Amino acid sequence: MEQPVRGKLVLITGASAGIGLETAKQLAAEGATVLLGCRNLDKAKGVQQEIRSLHPDANVIVGPVPLNTARPDSVREYAQALNDSKQVLHILVNNAGANYKNPWKTADGVAGLVQTNYLGPYALTRLLEPALQPGARVINVTSVTHRMAHIGDLGKFFFTRNKGATDVYPLTKLANVYFTYELEKRWQSKGIRAAAVDPGCAMPQWKGGPSINGSRPKQPFTTPCRYYARGLFTSPLITWGRVGPARGIWGHIRTYAWAARALTLSLLDWPLRYASGGRLASSTCLVRSSTQSYDATLAQELWDMSAELAKLPQ
Ligand SMILES: NC(=O)c1ccc[n+]([C@@H]2O[C@H](COP(=O)([O-])OP(=O)(O)OC[C@H]3O[C@@H](n4cnc5c(N)ncnc54)[C@H](OP(=O)(O)O)[C@@H]3O)[C@@H](O)[C@H]2O)c1
Incomplete structure (x- = not known):
């Protein structure tokens, strides 16, 4: 995404902490108008004040309403409010994400973490289509852990709840990559581009559905x-070769x-960046995602089933 952000409207989801907060600070410092898409508006106001104390001229906007990607109705309300404001959104950063077991499901039976990390951002992006004009960019924050994941069955992916966090989180991050590539395919002709980003290491019921094995x-x-x-x-130590289940x-x-390689590098990644004041381990470059993420058939099936669950047209 090598383009100046000055004067651009950027929506960052999950901007109340962590990577989203730091991204908001950076883009505000570069002159973007930053929209903080947060589920907790008090926290977002704190972030707004923090950024303004650092950069008095920064354009930082809270809301317009809370955005909770875990709740389909909240995602719709947020998109509706933003579309009603008739603002042109230049960049959407789907950063909000979490990692926990799946102790709950949505009314449609979708596992909580799948809703939060994947289906919520999918629906938000599609619902914001009117605000995303030609030239807009959609950035989906994914993770190196997507390389360990394999979505073999969409029904299991969406509806299986009782898995550990270490099983589900990588699946949601792989789904973010599929979504990115399918979005690029579908919206490129509108002039809207999509990219997936792995930020590196940063510290601070089965219900049927198509079986796609075979x-x-x-x-x-x-x-x-x-x-x-x-x-x-x-590093090629991470990006080369086929992993997966x-x-x-x-x-x-x-x-x-x-x-073992990934764990070792993740233990070195942020300390190197931190200790060197950002001189080391900070560069971002285009690399290959996991082998399975290039399966365009699955990406299309995932899009279609997501549309059905989010009650959106295919
Ligand atoms: N940290 C890493 O090393 C790392 C590595 C690879 C990828 N990532 C990805 O980077 C993104 C940010 O991670 P992080 O480490 O910065 O996490 P974090 O510090 O825990 O911050 C997560 C942000 O997402 C928000 N959020 C969580 N659930 C939400 C929901 N249901 N609706 C709306 N917002 C929600 C949180 O809001 P609250 O403040 O209200 O809780 C917070 O603002 C995630 O997508 C994560 O998967 C992180």
Whole structure:
């Protein structure tokens, strides 16, 4: 996304903490008008004050209403309010995300973390289509952990609740990558581009649905697939080779070897960046995402089922 942001309207979801907060500070400092899309408006007002104390001329806007990606009605209300304001949104950063077990489901039976990290941002992006004019950019924050995930069955992905956080989170992040590539494919002709970003390491019921296992043909994407990674997660130690769920002895060896490399690099990534004042492990570049994320057939099926669940047209 190499374009000046001065004067652009940027919506950052989950801007009340962590990466979203730091992104808001940076973009405000660069002259963007930053819209804080947060579920807690008091926290967002605190962020607004913090940024204004750092940059008195910063344009930082709270709201217009709370945005909770875990709640489909909240996502709709937020998009409606923003569309009604008739503002042109230049950049949407789908950053809000969480990692916990799935102790709850939506009224439609979608697992909580899947709703929060994937389906909520999917619906938000699609509902904001009227505000996203030609030239707009959609950035989906994903994670290196998507490389360990494999979505073999969309019904299980959406509706299985009782999995540990370490199983579900990478699946939601892989879904973010599929969504990015499918969005690029569908909206490129409108002049809207999409990219997935792995920020590196930063400290501070089954209900039916199509089964897509088996020997269905896999189509590659014919439109650009842009996945950016930062710091040590751009290393070939992370990006090369096929990982994913372990099958067989070699599959387990390969996966554990990759996980050991990823863990080691993640323990070095942010301390290096921090200790060097951002001189080391800070560059962001285009790398390949996981092998499975280039399955255009699955991306299309995921889009269609997401549309159905979010009550949006295909
Ligand atoms: N930190 C890392 O090392 C890392 C690595 C790879 C990818 N990521 C991704 O980067 C993104 C930000 O992570 P982070 O580390 O900055 O997390 P964080 O510090 O926990 O901040 C998460 C932000 O998302 C918001 N949020 C959580 N659930 C939400 C919901 N249901 N609706 C709206 N907002 C919600 C939080 O709001 P509240 O303040 O109200 O809780 C907060 O503003 C996530 O998508 C994460 O998957 C992080």
